[in-house]
Amino acid sequence: MELEESRIIIVVITTILTILGVVFLVVLFTVFQNRKNKLLLERAENKKRYEREIAETQIEIREETLRNISWELHDNIGQLLTLARIQLQHASPESMGEISEIIAKSLTEVRALSKIINPDFINNVKLKKALELEIARFNRLNYIEASLEVIGRELEINQKHGIIIFRILQEFFSNTIKHSKATKLEVFLNYKDDSVEIKAQDNGVGFDVVRIGLKGIGLQNIKARAKLINAEAKFKSEPQKGTSLIINYYI
Template identity: 70%
Template sequence: MEQERSELIVLISTFIIVFITISLIVLFVVFQRRKNKLLQERSLIKKRFEREIAETQIEIREETLRNISWELHDNIGQLLTLAKIQLQHATPDNMHGITEIITKSLTEIRALSKSINPDFINNIKLKEALRLEIERFNRLNYIESSLTITGEEIEIDQKHGIIIFRMLQEFFSNTIKHSKASKLDVFLHYNENYIDIIAKDNGVGFKVKENCINGIGLQNIKARAELINAKATLKSEPEKGTRLIINYYI
């Protein structure tokens, strides 16, 4: 009887040990799988982010080159043509005007040179980039634009700044090309651990639907916002303009 009892205890103990061992192995395998899955997801997110940065930099470069083409043709070309005409009829009385035109042309060329610089595209600072963009709109009379900055400036991730700027560029492009707006206002507000950006126009507006967002070339904005822990909201009503709100959390 005592022997049977001992054998039963040994059997139960063995069963418990085997059960615990198997459970630990199963838990370890599950943990490893989850860990590997998490690492793969992180790797995919990192690759997606790096790919998005590369694509965004290319888009900014292409947009910059388009802008340069327009400025050379519509602005600098006209200034130099005017200077040429005035030089053909130059007199001591109009030399000052010719000098002013040439000086303005040189200023425009310097501005273009700065935007062509690869360092400007790869190391773009959000506040400076927005300021230059707004200045360009006003200088070329594309649209009456303003930039209002409030709060104490805080440093943000360089790559995140590139993505935010491109998101805003898409909105600006749509405003100028399609909205029939006469005014564009941008508000950049710095807080301790987040940044709020509002870009709004007084254009024709539209009814906000997903297919509308795709139709006007803003389909990438929300996806890009998610990559950098930000939220992008598009608001619009017919005849009441359009507003893009970006909330970026550091």
């Protein structure tokens, strides 16, 4: 009788343990599946946000390019052609060489603009080349004294990531030219073993980071964009000591 009761108890305990084990496994599987689904959903959302950011950045670059073209047509090419027209009205054999030089310069500027307008060029140009063209444009139009220093051997950067980095830098350049009252802009492109450091700095009025904060110059947007491409972005600034933006991009 006691033996039979012991067997019953063992069976009951075994059944309970089996049920608890099954319940535990079901709960564990459910938790794992929920986490997996959540992770997949986050990845899908991050991919959508990334693709949306790429599209928006490309649109912004095109809009910025069109604004630049408008400025160049008015402030540079327009003035060159106006000068050539005035000189033609009072032309003499001695001045023909100078007039020819002005017209040749105008043609060079038009060719440069036509190259930048090309959508394939905008979408496919490498970061280093894009920065070279931007710096050259600033100097050509006398917006600011600008320079680009490249350090190390050039590394291959994901094209879409390069577009976002370039747009981040464009925002900084725009703020420098419009608001900083700077006379000098320096850009350093430093290629390392597995990363690229891009530093842009001006000698403008700067600002108190603690007192003013950084939202007004879009740092949050810049940081969010940098994060999408596995990069870090940070500002440094002091009153009357200029402002700098440092981007660390990990390949």
